Each structure stands twice: as structure tokens, then as C-alpha cells.
Amino acid sequence: MTGKQELARFLRGRREQLVPADVGLPGEPSRRTLGLRREEVAELAHMSVDYYARLEQARGPRPSPRILDALTGVFRLTPAERGHMFRLAGTEATPLAAPVRTVRPHVTALLRRIPDTAAIVTDALCDVIAANASASAVFGRDYGARPNLARRRFLGSTMESSGAEEFAHILVARLRRSTDRYPHDPALARLLAELRAGSEEFTQIWDTGPVHAPGHRSKTLIHPEAGPLRVNCDVLTVPDDDQQVVFVTADPGSPSERALRQLVSAGRDFSAR
Template identity: 65%
Template sequence: MAREELARFLRERREGLRPHEIGLPTSTPRRIPGLRREEVAELAHMSVDYYTRLEQDRGPRPSPRILDALAQALRLTPAERSHLFRLAGSSAPPGTNAVRRVRPQVARMLLRLPETGAIVTDAAYGVVAWNPLAQALLGDDLGRGTTNLAQRRFLGRGHMYESSSAEEFGHIVVARLRRAADRYQHDAQLAALLTELRAGSEEFRQTWETRPVHTPGHRAKTLDHPTAGKLRLNCDVLLVPEDDQEVVLITADPGSPSARTLDRLAARVS
């Protein structure tokens, strides 16, 4: 384990991230750029003391699970993730299959957010859980449990109401799929999805070749809903690092016309 190099690598990656890249507010000026240690610790679901010791070359050898959580919290590329594992003296496991079942506690959280649209996506952008408001926003086919947002985006399967930032979302989808392909090299379902996307979408093939890596924690978009009209929405991402899944929370700015429309939709489906 290269403790000093590992500590330096963690510091550099933390200082290189900007709060808005992971969905944190940027209204308060910061004395130095980058994330705070406590912010990285929270994203990686570990104590601030443990993370601080790693950065100060005083920590124990981190487990593969801890390394995976840090890689996601710091938005590392597949190459950077492999480098992190090497510095810690571990082999970066490619994984076998992506986790496609949601943890019960995560599913319960979704149901406790009646005024917020919420979905859970797996590493291949399959929707594995959702709440009623998310289904009202994203289409009834969400309830059949076979929705994949990559297929929606590039193959036109199911409802795709988004009318803005479609190109940006496409790059986000491909960045995550590239990361999944590196991590789950023996996942037959993921391999079949990538084959289907390459065969069915020239845009997907071209975007894949650009090797996008950025997957922001916050994104604003306009949804052109068939009954509710145009909605200006915010999408904020929370990580479930143990399962390599993301919880996407869909809200609107407080007091806005879109927020009032969301309230009406939530009342209708509650």
C-alpha cells in the first residue's frame, strides 16, 4: 500500500471537485476551492475522522468496499478508480453483475417522499424502483418494471418527455455505461444492452467514442408533459455506493409554477 501517494491522490481529487458538480449549493464563498473533507466523507458514507486519516497518511488499509465508495464520491473515471485500488494495494474487481434489486430501506425512503418524484437506477440505468409521483411524471410504463433510461434516450422506447438538455443527458448516460462496462465485465445483461444500443443508435456510437466521464450530481431540465405541460425541474442524485445505484430526486424551485403543478400531480396520485 502506497500510503503517501494514496493520501496525495485523495487530496488532489477532493480539491479538484467543485460543489456544484455534486449538487451542493455554491452561494456561500469558500476560502479554498474544492470539496471539504466532511462532504467527501458524507458522500462516501464514512466518518470524517476515518477519511481525514486516509488523507493524512495515518489510516488503515481501506477495504475494496471503502475504495469503491470513495471512487464514486470523488467521481473518479474507470482509470482513476483502478489507480486508486492500486495505490491501496488492492486489485480493482471488475465485478460480476450489476445489482438490480433495490434495498428495502431505499424503497421505503421513496414512499416517504410523496411530494418529490424519486426513482432508483442501477449501474446500467435500469429503473429498479420509483414512487407514484415519478411514475406520473415519467410515464405509466415505469410501473412495468422494465424501463431503462438508456433505451429511452437512444432507442426511443417508452415515454421520453424531456425537451431540454437531451444531449447533456445522453453524455451522462454514456459516461455511466462506460463505467459500468469497466466494472461489470462479466454481466451478460449489460453486454446485451450495449450491443443493442450500438446497433440501434448512431448517436450512441458517436457519443461512446468521445469517452465522456462527467456525471453531475445536479441537473436542471424542462419536461414537456402530455397533460401537465412544460415543467422546469431539478434532478439531484444521491448515491447508494454499496449497490452502485443512484437515487434521483425530481423537484421544482419553491413557489414556481412548476412547483404548483407538481403539488397538484402529487395530490392526484397520493
């Protein structure tokens, strides 16, 4: 099967998976078409019906990045699906406009199902875009207001930690990766300018080009109320959205685990008042 044929099959499959309501179009009780019509896709993507039909019939020319990005929006493709479509088209993928800043429902549900574990979700800018009640109890109530971890680490007061230097390198490495993926995102540009202007440490680390992969790390947090807490930080990546879920736990039966449980319990009591 040729690249054109594979692209045609991919486009047909995505079109047939959608219904009018998915893209804001009114439904029709007597509708017989499986999924969207070609005419509807063409209109939403701002291209001629003939051009789109030729793409689905493997008769069209190599589509431009503009055409493929338009189809990405119509079909609501994930970054992974978008990259796959560009490869099928034999076209170099353009940088993504901006990172995903919403959390998928199943990830939010995961945070609710582990109430005794402090868990947060961060996006490609290191913004905390979701946190459960336990995370707010352990790290501070502003975690519910979507703080930025890089700003907290380099520009503001943050909880002392035995791994503060390593954490700084991890944050910078992630932001460097984000500049490669989202070179035109204004929010990322503003964040980097703010960090460079306000932190010599950030600039120095940035210039070294650090590389860090998410994984398991242990550190000691100095909590203002509970004192030293020896915790484990484990990261689950959400590749399609360029997000990370961070779980903070303590070894079972340890003094730190008991202290974490007390903090979480106190946080629940506070919320119930």
C-alpha cells in the same frame, strides 16, 4: 500490524457477525460459538478447514482471487468491503460479476417518505429498479415496470427535455463506467449491443468517451398533459451498490411546483380507483 494480521482480524470479525440463519444453516439452541464456526465458513466457501483456519491465524499463504470471491459470498460483503478485503490480502481485485439489481430496504423506505417528490432508483445499467408513485405520475406509469433510461432515451419515444443532449452524455458516461466495473455481465453486453445497433447517436457519443459526475442539474420537461415543467434533478449515490437515487423537484411557489403537485394528486386519485 501486518497485512496478514489485518486480513485475519477482518475475517474473524465478519465470521463472528453472522449467525447460521444468515447463511441458510439450521440454528442450534445450545450453540456457544459466537457467529459461524470456522468449519461452516470453510464448507460454504468450498475450501479446507485447515486452510481457512490458517487465514484467520495469519499463517496462510496469500489467498487467490477465487478464495476471496468465495469468502465475499459467504460473508455477504458489499463491494466496498470486498475491495477492502482484497487490499488486505495484497491481491488485485477481480471485476465484479454483475451490478446489484436489488434496492436496500432503507432506500425503498426513503422513497415512501417523500410522496410529494418524484424519486427513482437506477442501477449501473440505467435500469429503473424502484420508483415512487410521484415518479410514475410525472414520467409515466411504465416506471413501475422498471424501464431502462438508456433505451428510452436512444431507442424509444421519451418526454422532451431541454437537457436531452446533456442527459444522453450522462447516460453514456455511466454505461462506460459500468463496462469497466462489470466487463463480464451478459445483461450489460446485450444492452450495449442493442444501443449500438439501434442508435447512431449513442455510438457517436460513446466514441467521444464522455465523463460526467452525478450532481445537481436543472431542466425543462415538456409533459404531454402539464406542458413545460422547470425542474431540479438531484442525485444521491449509493456507492456500495453502484446505484443512484434521483429526486425531481420544482422551485417552491413556482408554476412548475403547482403543476407537479396536480400531477401527483391526479396519479393518487387514479391509483385509488
